[in-house]
Amino acid sequence: MPALDDYKSSWADEIELESGSLPPPTEEIDENGVKTVTEYKLNKDDKKVKVVRTYKLQKLVVSKSIAHRRSLHKFGDSVNDEPGPNSQTTFVSEDINMQLITNKEEERSNDTVLDPKNQFAKCRFCNGGHFTTNCPYRHTAAYIEKILDTKPAASTSAAETTTSKSGGKYVPPFIKDQQNKNAASKGGRDDTTAIRISNLSESTSDADLEELTNKFGRKSKMYLAKDKNTGLCKGFAYVHFYSKEDAAAAIETLDGFGYDHLILKAEWSKPQYN
Amino acid sequence: MRPLMLQGHERSITQIRYNREGDLLFSSSKDSKPNVWFTINGERLGTYNGHQGAVWCIDVDWTSTKFISGSGDMSLKLWSVETGKNIASIESKSSVRCCNFSYSGNQAAYSTDRAMGQDCELFIIDVRTMDSSLNDAQPILRLPMKNSKITSMLWFLDETIITGHENGLVSIYDTRMGREVNSVKEHTSVIQDMQLSRDMTMFVTASKDCTAKLFDADSLVCLKQYKTERPVNSAAISPIYDHVVLGGGQEAMDVTTTSTKAGKFDSRFFHLIYEEEFARLKGHFGPINSLAFHPDGKSYASGGEDGFVRIQVFDQSYHELVFE
Structure with missing residues (x-):
């Protein structure tokens, strides 16, 4: 037992x-x-x-x-606490690492901005003490305008023709329509002067698109693809110009242009096949 | 190491101080009870209960037996460190802003606010006999401050007192002659804190004019300057490295009127000689009001407007830091 x-x-x-x-x-x-x-x-x-x-x-x-x-x-x-730390008054917090400031280069470039005497970089856009690629305004529409102004003459010839056209002789709309009709293929729409801009950010609005493209010349039509429910941009847009030169200039400038932290793609609009 | 958070106060911390050996940490806040903690594990040894108002300043003597605290209840109290018993209470005419023991611990100095028709005054008392007879003993020295209020104070050995003033003035007083010996005005705003280096040849000031400056303790020559973009509430010199730590942030009343970027509440580490910031440590969610290095230089503590005291032990990478 x-x-x-x-x-x-x-x-x-x-x-x-x-x-x-x-x-x-x-x-x-x-x-x-x-x-x-x-x-x-x-x-x-x-x-x-x-x-x-x-x-x-x-x-x-x-x-x-x-x-x-x-x-x-x-x-x-x-007085009434037990030996050892009281969890009411003492506790261990989460681990915190010391943030070492070792990025000297960053500091130096900041210094040059602050000190106008040491400016070795000058922005072509805003004349600030940094490289043009680092310009804080480079993602705004005003930037395009500036680039167009400063581009070598050869590449801006297209833009020039548009300015001379718009500043030159008045062309009555019906004559213009006739010109367009000549160029137009079947139907009422001419797709040869249309460009497609893609990789637009969601927040792009009609006004943004207008601002982005109105430097290149007169447009006949503009379409920004938007989601039916949310009203947000779907990422692409079609812009119809009156002249092919304007459209070409727009493609040249906007293709690869950084807008709203995205790099745009601009190309000729492909004709629709039914 | 993970930092220790000490939550013994109900209101914002006003001052923290290590004893000589660094095993105890004293903290005072705008609530009326100074606390004492073991630094090794953050255990609270006790609280010194007796004040009626915000405690602005504290100090402990080198033997870690005597502790003094000055309060907004217009009194300076002396305590026994080990038992928390109040030994003496010296009444003043306005609130006590700064208090310090001399190097030997035989004397103590305290300063009062300019308020209620009273001028700012500096008192020196004899604290060799620690009993209630101190309550109505006459001070050894009583110096009225004509120009500006004292906002921070240091003893340099037993002979001289260094004072930092509301208008940015730093002065040296000879306690035996009872007069000002030297003064400089390098700061443009209130000097919030002053702390000596380990060898006591230099001290660092922290001012609301967004700078901390290093002074020679004898000649008051400004040696170095550490610039930030926010008011500096406290600064301390590392006892083992050429490092200075700065704590600050805007005042609580200014939080809503300044941009969020200005309200960073990190401790910032500067190189003593190169005047260059090399590291930051986050932690508090309010401005840091007081900072102190552990006497062995391997940890430091900070007390903030958020009411917490944090003890942070430096990790190995801090000790391996090399400057090119």
Whole structure:
């Protein structure tokens, strides 16, 4: 017959323990000096929660005065605190890394902006102390205008013709229509002067498109593809110019142009096949 | 290492201070109870209960037995560090702004605010006998400050006191002659804090004019300047490296009127000699009001407007930092 001591707790006791009171807290210290304290408590919803805390035990050799102070009794508002840190007043926050400032080059380029004497880079657009590619205004429509102005004469010949045209003799609309009709293929629409601009950002609006293209010459039609439900841009647009030169100039400038952090693609509109 | 957060105060921290050995950290806040903590694990040893108003300044002597605190309740109180018992309470005519023990711990100095028709005054008292007789003992020296209020103060050994003033003036007073010896005005705004280097040859000032400056403690020659874009509330010199740490941010009342970019509440580390910022440490969600290096230079603590004290132990990369 086994000794009675072997049955430290009967199964009935265990069931009682599970259903009612909480298991007693346990403490374990392993050979690496890591203390593990396991506690059980009830949370707000009366659910049992197991709390496991691990501590690294350290032995320090300190001067007598420090050792003496470690043994002091707590006082004031802490008089009732247990030995060891009170979780009410002391806790460990998340790890925070020191941010080293090592980017000297960035600092230097900032310095040149601040100090006008040391300007080695000059923006062709806003005349600021930076390279044109770094210009903060480069994604705005005004930038195109500037580029058109500063482009070598050969490439802007197309633009020039448009300006001379618009500034030159008045052409009555019906004559113009006739000219267009000559060029037009079947039907009323001429697709040869239309360009397709793609990779537009979602936030592009009609006004943006207008602003983007109105420097190149007169347009007959403009279509910005929009989502039916959301009204947001679907990423492409068709612009019909009156003259083919204007359209060519637009393609040349807008193809590869950075607008609203996206690089646009501009090409001739392909005729529709029915 | 993960930083320790000490939450013993209900209001913004006004000053923190390590004792000489660095095993204790004292903190005071605008609530009325200064706290003392063990730096090793962030355990709170106790609170010094007795003040009626905001505690503006604290100091501990080199033996870590005496602790003084100056408060807005117009009193300077002396405490026993180990038991938290109030030993003496010295009444003043206006709130006590700065208080310091001398190097030997035999004397203490405190300054009062210019308020309620009272001029700002500097007092020096003898604290060798620590008992209630101090309550009505006469001060050794009483110096009225004619020009500007004292906002920060330092003892240089036992003979001289360095004061920082509301208008940016830094002055040296000889306590035995009882008069001003030297003064310079390098700052344009309030000097919030001054801390000595370990060898006590230099000290760093923190001013609301967005700069911290390094001065020679004897000649008051301005040696270096650390510029930021926000008011500096506290600055401390590393005891082991040529580093200066600056803490600041705009005042709580100005938060709504400044851009969010200006309100960065990091501690900023500058090289003492090159005057160049090399690192930042985030943490507080309000301006930092007080900073202090652990005497061994391996950790530092900061107290902020958010009411937290943070003890951050530097990781290995900080110690391996090399400047080209």
